[in-house]
Amino acid sequence: MLLLKPIYEATKLLSSSSYPTLGDLLIAFCVIIEILIKPQNESDIIKKNITIKI
Template identity: 60%
Template sequence: MELLEPIYEATNLLFSSSHPTLGDLRTVFYVIIEVLNDSQIEENTVKGQIAKKISRKIYHYWNKLQTYFHEAVLLDPSTKFTTFEHSTQRDNALRQIRSTYQTYISAEENTTLRAETQTETTSAHDYFR
């Protein structure tokens, strides 16, 4: 029951909330993983064995999910840096945000430059490009 309680609470939190955020999801996964890691210390007990099996499945999802939302979590005012275990993760997220920002700035500058140099559009499609 101790192992399932955080998963039960996570389910209640995420499904009952009107607007769960990626920060909420990351916090939930972080806590569940901590509880499971603590329980795995008792590896010769039933609890330890169950924690190990649940952990495998959780890590499968966690490893896929966390690569997609570091940036969103970092930008979420309610979580910011609190769910980053290592400064490397935080620094990678910051680097990705800066890279994405630079991509959009470059695209905007190119669009502005083209709009200024183009006096006549050939089609509506070109106009919106």
């Protein structure tokens, strides 16, 4: 599912680093939040409900 791919990519990025920094976390979380906010305004009820629950 395209909606969960950014979370998967962030997990891979942060898991591959032995010592992820606060900067790494901040960038990953900001991107994920931005991606999750967009579908909340869509007419697709399933995507909207998933993003609200995440």
